[in-house]
Amino acid sequence: MQKYLPFRDYFAPRTQEEALQLVREQGPAGRVLAGGTDLLIAMREKGLHAECLINIKRIADLGGIGSLPDGGLRIGATTTLYEVETSAAVRRASSVLSEAAGTIGSVQIRNLGTIGGNVANASPAADTTPALLVLDAEMEILSASGTRIVAAERFFTGPGKTVMEQGEILAAIRIPPSAPGTRTAYIKFGPRQAMDIAVVGVAVALKLDGDGSCRDARVALGAVAPTPMRARRAEVALIGAIDERSVEKAAEEACGEAKPISDVRASGSYRRHLVGILLKRAVKLALAREHAAA
Amino acid sequence: MVKKREIAVSVNGARYAIEVRINDTLLDVLRDGLGLTGTKEGCAAGDCGACTVLLGGKAVNACLVLAVEADGAGVMTVEGLAQGEELDPVQQGFVQEGAVQCGFCTPGMLMSAKGLLRENPCPTETEVRRAIAGNLCRCTGYVRIVRAIMSASASAVSGHDLRGER
Numbered sequence: 001m002q003k004y005l006p007f008r009d010y011f012a013p014r015t016q017e018e019a020l021q022l023v024r025e026q027g028p029a030g031r032v033l034a035g036g037t038d039l040l041i042a043m044r045e046k047g048l049h050a051e052c053l054i055n056i057k058r059i060a061d062l063g064g065i066g067s068l069p070d071g072g073l074r075i076g077a078t079t080t081l082y083e084v085e086t087s088a089a090v091r092r093a094s095s096v097l098s099e100a101a102g103t104i105g106s107v108q109i110r111n112l113g114t115i116g117g118n119v120a121n122a123s124p125a126a127d128t129t130p131a132l133l134v135l136d137a138e139m140e141i142l143s144a145s146g147t148r149i150v151a152a153e154r155f156f157t158g159p160g161k162t163v164m165e166q167g168e169i170l171a172a173i174r175i176p177p178s179a180p181g182t183r184t185a186y187i188k189f190g191p192r193q194a195m196d197i198a199v200v201g202v203a204v205a206l207k208l209d210g211d212g213s214c215r216d217a218r219v220a221l222g223a224v225a226p227t228p229m230r231a232r233r234a235e236v237a238l239i240g241a242i243d244e245r246s247v248e249k250a251a252e253e254a255c256g257e258a259k260p261i262s263d264v265r266a267s268g269s270y271r272r273h274l275v276g277i278l279l280k281r282a283v284k285l286a287l288a289r290e291h292a293a294a
Numbered sequence: 295m296v297k298k299r300e301i302a303v304s305v306n307g308a309r310y311a312i313e314v315r316i317n318d319t320l321l322d323v324l325r326d327g328l329g330l331t332g333t334k335e336g337c338a339a340g341d342c343g344a345c346t347v348l349l350g351g352k353a354v355n356a357c358l359v360l361a362v363e364a365d366g367a368g369v370m371t372v373e374g375l376a377q378g379e380e381l382d383p384v385q386q387g388f389v390q391e392g393a394v395q396c397g398f399c400t401p402g403m404l405m406s407a408k409g410l411l412r413e414n415p416c417p418t419e420t421e422v423r424r425a426i427a428g429n430l431c432r433c434t435g436y437v438r439i440v441r442a443i444m445s446a447s448a449s450a451v452s453g454h455d456l457r458g459e460r
Contacts, residue, residue, distance in 0.1 A: 004317060005317040005319075005360075006317070007316070007317055008296075008297065009297060009316070010297070010299070010316040010317075010360070010362055012362070012363075012365070033360075033363075036358050036359065036360065036363070037340055037355075037358050040319075040358055040360075041339050041340065041358070044338070044339070045339065053360075055360075055362075055363060057363070082352070105340070105428065106340075106343065106427050106428020106429075107353050107406065107409065107410075107424070107425055107427070107428055108340070108343060108346055108353050108354050108355045108358075108406070108428045109340055109355065109358075109428060111349075111352040111353060111354050112354050112355065112358055112359065193427070194424070194427030194428065195341060195427060195428055
């Protein structure tokens with residue numbers, strides 16, 4: 001018999017207004033349920049206390065994948081990781097996000113877990129978040145006073161911590177249209193090929209000119225700092241002609257920028273070593289890909 | 295006092311209106327409430343896949359779904375695979391290939407396979423392996439399980455052809 005889930009009340013609001021009212025009324029005792037693959041386990045095994053669960057999966061406005069007026073993509077917070085992985089629209093516009101989502105857990109987990117849950121949970125080792133950083137994604141946060149938009153890079157403030165305040169709900173993730181010639185890749189390293197948490201995750205986005213030189217670069221690292229982080233010195237090193245030397249330099253810079261800890265999964269020094277290796281692999285993989293987005 | 299709610303669910307095609315505790319999982323209700331003990335509880339943490347069922351046609355871990363979340367949804371468990379005496383192609387595949395050892399992972403494996411074949415009737419071996427990545431078999435009979443699912447996909451196609459010919 002599994003351990004009893006210790007919460008006392010459950011709500012499944014149908015509208016954003018109802019959900020906002022519930023999170024206001026419940027205050028810190030209430031937790032938003034947007035999939036449950038982390039939340040229920042945290043309650044069952046890690047002593048996370050919540051008096052009340054507010055399931056936001058039934059709110060139509062918080063789900064689905066749509067386009068924005070600027071040609072970007074709006075992914076509703078309750079879109080499952082499996083949908084993010086397999087959606088033709090996401091694959092076309094931001095394949096690195098599909099790629100990252102596809103590395104999470106198992107099919108069963110991806111059918112339950114949501115992109116909003118993965119982001120709001122703010123695990124330093126989350127797989128979608130480095131991808132969101134290289135895509136310059138923005139978080140759409142809802143409260144009684146309206147919607148505010150926060151850049152992905154400023155959204156995370158620590159392990160399990162974000163800029164979201166009491167009474168707010170993550171409504172969607174916005175992904176701006178990517179420039180023509182953009183190539184991306186996400187590589188996750190873990191001892192197993194599935195059902196594992198990243199020891200290190202590296203996402204890259206390279207904007208290439210017609211002659212193949214790199215006009216702009218984004219490098220983001222997961223599981224090597226309290227939050228997912230951009231490696232800006234590595235990005236600078238990648239600009240211009242991309243050759244063995246520039247990639248080597250970028251790898252060195254990224255190793256220096258990472259701030260890994262040692263834990264049960266890996267030592268800090270091993271993680272730092274991996275950052276360099278994975279960055280080189282990710283750049284190589286991205287360059288080998290055709291740019292799909294128009 | 296644990297709060298209760300009435301939920302409406304369709305399980306293996308049969309409709310139920312049942313009262314559940316708000317903190318029951320779907321797994322609790324299937325096994326203890328409806329007596330459908332084919333779905334197993336292994337780790338109760340989403341790691342082993344023994345509790346895999348189809349919820350709205352998608353493979354999920356029943357230990358990570360609250361019963362109240364399933365309100366209004368359709369659930370398929372391993373008991374819903376066979377039609378009377380006729381085994382589902384995935385079950386037939388497991389029998390033919392001898393893909394069962396102790397049997398504890400089998401219901402979850404079957405449901406993951408079913409979930410895959412619903413969306414992708416002719417998967418590659420890589421796709422099959424990816425589909426059961428969340429199902430642990432501690433007898434380590436994976437080779438035969440993969441073979442069984444591959445044969446089920448082929449037999450689904452040939453079975454269809456046969457019916458067409460008749």
